Amino acid sequence: MNIIETKNISYHYPDGTPALHNVNFKVEEGSKVALLGANGAGKSTLFLHFNGIIKPSKGTIFVDGDEVKYDKKTLLKIRQKLGIVFQNPDDQLIAPTVKEDVAYGPLNIGLPNNEINERVKESLKSVGLEGVERKAPHQLSGGEKKKVAIAGILAMQPKIMVLDEPTAGLDPKGASQIMKLLYELNQKGITIVISTHDVDMVPLYASKVYIMSKGTIIKEGSPQEIFKDATTIRDANLRLPRIAHLMEILNKKNGLSSCKPPYPLTIGEARRRVLEQNLI
Amino acid sequence: MFEDFLDRYAQSNAIRNVNTYYKVLFGIITMIVSLVSTSPVIPLTIFILVSFIILFRAKIPAKFYLKFVTVPLTFASITFIFMAFWFGTGSYIYTLGVFNLGVTVSGFNLGFLVFARMMGGFACLAFLGLTTPLPEIFSVLEDFKFPEELLEITMLMYRYVFISIDEALRMYQAQQTRLGYSAGLKKYYQSMGMLIANIFIRTWTIGEKSYVSMQSRCYNGKLNTMDDHDSIKGIPVRNLVVLLLFEFVLSVGVYLTGSFRVL
Numbered sequence: 199m200n201i202i203e204t205k206n207i208s209y210h211y212p213d214g215t216p217a218l219h220n221v222n223f224k225v226e227e228g229s230k231v232a233l234l235g236a237n238g239a240g241k242s243t244l245f246l247h248f249n250g251i252i253k254p255s256k257g258t259i260f261v262d263g264d265e266v267k268y269d270k271k272t273l274l275k276i277r278q279k280l281g282i283v284f285q286n287p288d289d290q291l292i293a294p295t296v297k298e299d300v301a302y303g304p305l306n307i308g309l310p311n312n313e314i315n316e317r318v319k320e321s322l323k324s325v326g327l328e329g330v331e332r333k334a335p336h337q338l339s340g341g342e343k344k345k346v347a348i349a350g351i352l353a354m355q356p357k358i359m360v361l362d363e364p365t366a367g368l369d370p371k372g373a374s375q376i377m378k379l380l381y382e383l384n385q386k387g388i389t390i391v392i393s394t395h396d397v398d399m400v401p402l403y404a405s406k407v408y409i410m411s412k413g414t415i416i417k418e419g420s421p422q423e424i425f426k427d428a429t430t431i432r433d434a435n436l437r438l439p440r441i442a443h444l445m446e447i448l449n450k451k452n453g454l455s456s457c458k459p460p461y462p463l464t465i466g467e468a469r470r471r472v473l474e475q476n477l478i
Numbered sequence: 479m480f481e482d483f484l485d486r487y488a489q490s491n492a493i494r495n496v497n498t499y500y501k502v503l504f505g506i507i508t509m510i511v512s513l514v515s516t517s518p519v520i521p522l523t524i525f526i527l528v529s530f531i532i533l534f535r536a537k538i539p540a541k542f543y544l545k546f547v548t549v550p551l552t553f554a555s556i557t558f559i560f561m562a563f564w565f566g567t568g569s570y571i572y573t574l575g576v577f578n579l580g581v582t583v584s585g586f587n588l589g590f591l592v593f594a595r596m597m598g599g600f601a602c603l604a605f606l607g608l609t610t611p612l613p614e615i616f617s618v619l620e621d622f623k624f625p626e627e628l629l630e631i632t633m634l635m636y637r638y639v640f641i642s643i644d645e646a647l648r649m650y651q652a653q654q655t656r657l658g659y660s661a662g663l664k665k666y667y668q669s670m671g672m673l674i675a676n677i678f679i680r681t682w683t684i685g686e687k688s689y690v691s692m693q694s695r696c697y698n699g700k701l702n703t704m705d706d707h708d709s710i711k712g713i714p715v716r717n718l719v720v721l722l723l724f725e726f727v728l729s730v731g732v733y734l735t736g737s738f739r740v741l
Binding site: 246249251270274277278281282284286288289290291292293294295297298301302303305306307311314315332333334335336337350351354 | 485616636690697
């Protein structure tokens, strides 16, 4: 079942600049989906359609089977089900302390206090941040802020988590911690959608990939299907994963026939290929 | 930065974990006593006593506290001088010799009283600001039925002050990198103007983004807060008695010294 589905949505900015054009974006329940696109491709704009922050000029959106309608009740229901983690945690953290910030969403839902306490504790634990409850957001590092932002969404116990560039601005260790966390959350049954332009990460993480360019979806499929078509990828101001690029060069420039397409996309796949074909 | 220091001391001082209500009650009642006093004796006593508590009980470094005190001290001194010259009637005890300006006894006394009250009140505020993290003061204010709207604005301001400082610092450094503040006085002010203008624009965009992210977390027009902080019932009886006794002694002092004048 598709837990998110947009049907032919288009959106123009108030000044008339087109932002999205006939976007059909589907996410299957329980999957991990990546939306790849260069800067300004319209990824963030598309995400804000999912929970009704932006109303499309044309087309409809379905979340968990229900059409997104723009009355207060429906919006609250949808925003509970679908949590968005924003790119810059400073835009998202608003309360004076970490604990109050994580509790912000559940408080808005109107849960009883003991339940909120429970959820705050659990969410902070699952992002690996304990003992910072009473700190103020400005006392945390960038990676910690990101984790608090994720905990704030987790505390609402959404069915779907949408993350805008979850690894942007983080150091390699912080980035891989976040990706590991997302993997674990997905194992627990939360559907996860991320936007990114980190092409090396996509094949490791996503089961399905969409490529967006200039407000339209230009390609969709598994990572293998997506990266098979290097021209389209490059036209969208993206690139192949480094490993795939290396294999492409070995194949085309050095004539190594065993490196023929489909190119391996991850270190693991490349390793297997190298060992199987006795390249060394 | 300055604000950051204040906040850091509030988060980690020797009496950080004393019941928030106790500290707030102490601060507010002492401040009221300082304000109702009609002679400068008690406010100055309060200033000295509370400063001692800040320095030796809360263990705030003297260097920082003295720097902090200079700000209100300057203001209070200016007020004192102006009031001594412009307020009050009667014969002059000192004349400036120009513009018919001079100091009268009543003006001097009034000025000195205001000076003393300001310093006494400041010490109480500094006590609160340096020993109690603001988020905890917010929760006490909420319990005291402080208007919700004002409290929400204050809470958001507290959060965004730090973001703005960060932004301003980054922009300032970026300007310095391009020699913004070292190309003459005119350029200096030009750069500063650009910085200020940019902060306004940035504030606007940050505000808009924050609103979107709040909406995404089911914001419905009310900023809810958790209420699991210290409780007023958590103050030990002994402490309450000490507090009341302290304020009582101060009040008696106010009564006894009520008619005292410096001149």
